[in-house]
Every structure is written in structure tokens, then in C-alpha cells.
Amino acid sequence: MEDWDDSLAPAPKIPLSQRALGQGGARSTPYLDDLNPAQREAVEALDGPVLMLAGAGTGKTKALMARVAHLWTSGRAREDQILAVTFTNKAAGQMRHRLKNTPFNIPDLRWMGTFHSLSVKILRRHAELVGLKSNFTILDTDDQLRLLKQLISANNIDEKRWPARMMAGIIDSWKNRALTPDRVPSSEAAAYNNRGTEIYEQYQDRLRTLNATDFGDLLLHCVVIFQKHPDVLEQYQRWFKYILVDEYQDTNVAQYLWLRLLAQSHRNICCVGDDDQSIYGWRGAEVGNILRFEKDFPGAKVVRLEQNYRSTAHILAAASGVIASNAGRLGKTLWTAGEAGEKVRLIGHWDGEEEARWIGEEIEAAQRGARGIKPVDLNGMAILVRASHQMRAFEDRFLTIGLPYRVIGGPRFYERQEVRDAMAYFRLAVSPEDDLAFERVVNLPKRGLGDKAQGDIQREARALGLPLLEGARALLARAGIGGKGAGQLRQFIEGVDRWHAAVLAATQSHIELAEIILDESGYTEMWQNDKTPEAPGRLENLKELVKALEQFDSLQGFLEHVSLIMENDTEEAVEKVSIMTLHAAKGLEFPVVFLPGWEDGLFPSQRSMDESGKKGLEEERRLAYVGITRAEELCTISFASNRRVYGQWQSQLPSRFIDELPEDHVDVLTPPGLYGGGFGAAAPTYGAALEDRATKADVYNSPGWRRMQERSTRPMVQPSEARHVTIDASALSSYVAGDRVFHQKFGYGEILGIEGDKLQIEFDHAGPKMIVARWVVPAHQVDDVPF
């Protein structure tokens, strides 16, 4: 976290007279001019509690910006007296960016960030109040789990029956509700085979000993400090004259308390949110927080932003129709002054592959502008799925037809194994006493230090009351460790010593040092020798990691940041269709949106309904609402009658949400290939084709189809045959059968045959596939990836 130790000293004051009059500034409140009445109302209500109920696409960010501008220019608050809270670093970054680009000359808000980053900032200053030192480390979920596993086995609990994951989940849910071990209600004492609170307590003790926190602690500790130390709380209350909160519907109890404590005295809190977009209940978010706002803050002003600037009327009507089935809403009615546009399209398919194929074709049709809307480029299109395993069908299909796509929200960069391993090395170099880092990498690459040797080190360290590294050193010194492991361990320790000395000396750049560490430790080499398909990608990630170091001036600074920030948004120049989960899509918008897999059990998810009943179903429905409202111009919902689930073919029923779509705003399409057939029993309601837009002509004219044609030497007869026709066009390709190739996703494989510019490849791990040649590279080109 940057500048955590900055004092609360006042920033230089800028005279009011200079504030409002930016560059053009003849008026004092230019930012109010292009707001609609509701937005304006929300912006002008500066004092007292305000709830801004902002529907999807209603210009909430704009209103937020204007509010900050208004606070500042009116002289009510300096830039360092405004606390602006978001959920993601991305959102905070965007806000910062937007503010910077307003013409109102507002300085950077000093207290803008996520709940977590702001909490770190506060916690660093008062760490001793909860038994930590101010340089505490923040554990990721991996470290957390390892720690728990140790505790669990030390308690002789059968981890098979009582998994550490379960305990982690329980602790998480307690922390989400700001429950310290002593506050866990007796009604939950039975958790984890009656030993939940006990383990929780041990876990917290262990964290304190390690001078560490997990994510949940960041908020929890703050709340505890605020509650137990009124003087500290008062200091912050006085300081944060105005509080802004985004995505309020996603706050959990701990966050709610955090906010309420801080806002208690002045009550200038403005919460922005949309109860209809609350989709993180399973993570502890409480829709109740937003529903209860007026009770929590009596006299609160509630402003509804309902004019939508994003979607067509048909799309809004469809979304509204679905969400209307939810009970207990605060209630909003989105409307638009814009066009009715195209109706939401609905189509059923025989199976998931057919669905993927059809969507691929529709994407190409939309690119050409053949779907009643102006041409849209690939960046303007998205496929939003309920669960990530649904992505596969699309990836497979798009790979085959050579349609560029990007998957959003895979494992985050800093969460990847190799990145975390590398960071563990950096952590050791910075603080050799970091036991969790030590454990992570002491035998990585393999140094012949297995469970036994590591157990010995643990015991030695505990006996001496020293960190593991020192324990290992001592063990070595008294020859308590034998064989091949000893030499390697010595080398490892010497390495850490050397790197640590280098960090302290700071004579070379931290980037150089990072490279040296990865090199000397043998970590890079380990991946270079690894012949699995992932290895090249991992080396690539390591390179990226080192590159990311450039933005910081020390390893310490970098580690501090990375523990909180996801820096994965490397925007590429190539146009690509986006594939992501509905959750990941929140806050985004696209001209063209596909919502596949609307089948009962998949969406709404069976598990949600089983575990959380009606509440779960309502959250699923909000997810549907979020999905539809991502679309600006064209929204297509689809389902398949058959789907392979865990290798078994299952017959599927259309989602109940489909029945909730208002008919007047929906076009039912018939899939090509099912002329006159309907979809049988699976789709009784929509079996009849009302319209048939996906004509044969379109299919035959799609770019993908044309690409296939151009590459072939003989015309094809049926679209369905396209994949199977074998043509001798090896002249088009520089490959010959028998060549070894590498593919980013499928790894290494051997070419069996060549069809047009597509290669029939037998992948070592992924089996046979048809791949467009430009998606693979000759295997020898990846054998030695430089680092």
C-alpha cells in the first residue's frame, strides 16, 4: 500500500475562488449542467445520509464524479477529507482516472480505495492495538489453507472428514460478520465438529505470532480497533467528513460496521448501489444492508436513478420482466428515451456444441451488421456464462473456426502458482523469517527435502524459538540432517542469506536482484526443464512478473502492492470476443451479448437453489438481470436440450427464467438444422418458430464459412460437413504430417493430416483436434524459451 504512513496533516488549502473556475470556468457548477434531474438531486444532497439507488446503466459513475466535484468546489471538504470506498482495485483505479480527466481540477483523493486497501492503511498505523507489528504480512488463501491444515493435524482432526477448506469457509463467514473468536454465537458452536471456535482461536493466535493477517482480518481488526478505542475512532470520524461508497449492495456485515462506525458522528454518508445487482451473497454480502439503509440512517434521502442510457427499450423490458419476480426489492423502473431496438432473441439448440457453433456464426453475422444493428467489432461482443466450465465449448469452437477470443477472469496473474512461488522467493529475500514463504519454496525446485527433513526443520526451529530458516541453519550446523538434502539445504540457506544481504545493501536494482534470485534458486531452470504444455506459459508469466517490478522501486514495495492488487489488465490490440462469467461481467457493457446455457439446474444453478432455497433462486435471478442489462443493442439468450455434464449426457429443460421473459419483447428463433422440427419435449413453450432469421444464406456468407471456402480447393455442400471434409491443400501450409507443434492451450502434439489451413493434430494430452494453423507454432520454437 502506498504512503500508509502519511500523517493526517492537512494538505495545503486552495482558496475557494480558484477552485470552481477551472480552465473554461465561467460557472461555479459546470458539472451539474448535464445531469438529469435525479442525478442532480443525488449530487446536490451533500449533507446527511443519502442512498443513491442506481439501476444498471443509469450514469452512476458520472453522478459520483459530480458529487466529488461538488463537495470539493463548494468547499465542504478537502480532497483528503473525503473517504471513497469501492470493492475492487479496478473500480478505484477507474474512478481515480475519471476524476483526473474531469475538467474541474480536483486533486487526487487521498482516501480512495477498496475496503481492504483502506483498512490496511489504517491498520498499519494501529497494528499494535490488535497485537501486530505495523509491517505485518497479508496472507493469500493458499498460505491460509496451509496454516489451517497444520493446525488441524496438530489437533488430531481427520482432515478427510473435516476438510481444511471447510474450516477456512467457516472462518471466512465469521470474519465477514465481524465475529472474533469470543463473539461467535453459541448457536454456531457446533461448527466443524464442535471444534470450530477452538480452531478459529488457534488460527488467530498463529497469525499473530506470524505477524500476519488474512484478507478478512484487515476489516475485522479495523472494526475491533474502532470499537475498543473510541479515541482512535474519533480521530477518523473527524477526519472523514464525507464518505462515499460504491456497490453498497455487496457489503458484508463487517464492511457495514466499518462504515457505520466511521459515519456515526457526522452522518455524511452516500451509498450507491442497486439491490437488483446483488450477486455476491454467497460471499457474505448482505442485501439487507442496502434494504435497511433508511432504518440505519433515519432521515436518509433516497434517490433513484432510473433513466437508462445503455440499453434499448426491448432489452430493458426483458430485464425488468425477469427481475419483477423477485420479492423484497426496493423497486426501480428503468426507462429509456432511446429506441426500442431489436427484441431480445431466444433460441434453443440440440446440444451445447450446436449452441457454440450457432453463436460463432451469429458473432460473424453481427460483425457484418447482418442482425438489424450496425456492424459491431469483436471487442463489442461478449458471451456470458453461469459457470466457467461452460466456456470450454466456445473455446473449442472458436479455435476451430479461428475466431479470436479472450477469456476474462481466469486465474488472476498474481494467483498463479509460478507467480506466487517466485514471490515467495522475493519474500524470503526481503524477510528471511517469513516461514510460510520458506515452506513454500524450500523444496521447490526439488532439493531432496521431503516431509521428514521439513518436519525436522520445524521441530528444530520450534525448539529454538527461531524462524524456520534459522532452524534449518542450526540443524545443519549440528549435522542433524543427512544425505543429499544437506548440501542442497546449505546451498539454499546461503542463497537466501546472499539475497537478503543484497536487499539490504540495495546496491543493485531490484529487478536485477529478482532475476538473480529466480536464476540462482534454480526456479527458472525448473520450468525450463519442464516439458508439460504449461511450462512455456509459466516462464512467460515469470518474465511478466519481473517486468511488473519496473513500476516499483523496491522488492518490498512491490510485494506490498501485489498482496492487494490484481494487475492483470494487459489490453491487447487485437479485436477479440470476450468470454466470461456473469459475475465477472458486472459493471461492463457490450453492444452484443450472448447468454447461453439458460437451462434449469445450470442457470439457475441447482446448487444455489439447494443450498439457499428461495434466497438462492433470487440471487440467480439477479444474475440473469445483470446478464441482460449488459447488452446495449442485441441480447441473445439460448439453451440446449442436451448437455454433457461430467461426461454424461443429460437432457435439459429450459430455464424457468425463460418463462419470465415478457413475450412482447422476445423474438423466438429457430436454429438452422431444425427446420420444422421444433425442439421436441424440451421446449414446449417456444417450440414454434415465430421468425426465422438465421437463414441459410447468412450461414453460407459468414466470414468463417468464407475462410473455409477460400482455403479449400473444392466447394463444400453442407455446413455440417465443413468440419469433416478432407482436402489436400498442404501447399497452403508449411507443415507436413509428422511435425511436432505447440498450442497455447492444448500443449504439444503431432500433425496427423492437413486440411486446408487446418491441421489435424493429435495432442499429447488433449487428444485429437482440428486447429487452424496460425494458432500453433512448430514445437522446436518453444523448446528453449529464454528468460
Added chain:
DNA sequence: GTTAGCAGCGTTTTT
């Protein structure tokens, strides 16, 4: 200490 082979299981995941 390492690795092959099998049993078990399978959402969503802002920090």
C-alpha cells in the same frame, strides 16, 4: 523422496 495411479468430486470468487 519421488511419482504413478486411482478415488472422489464437480458454481459463482471483487480482496
Added chain:
DNA sequence: CGCTGCTAAC
């Protein structure tokens, strides 16, 4: 079906 994580055999 395909991944993870543990056990059993090298």
C-alpha cells in the same frame, strides 16, 4: 470427462 489430492509402490 478431467482435475485434485492422497496412497502405494518405486
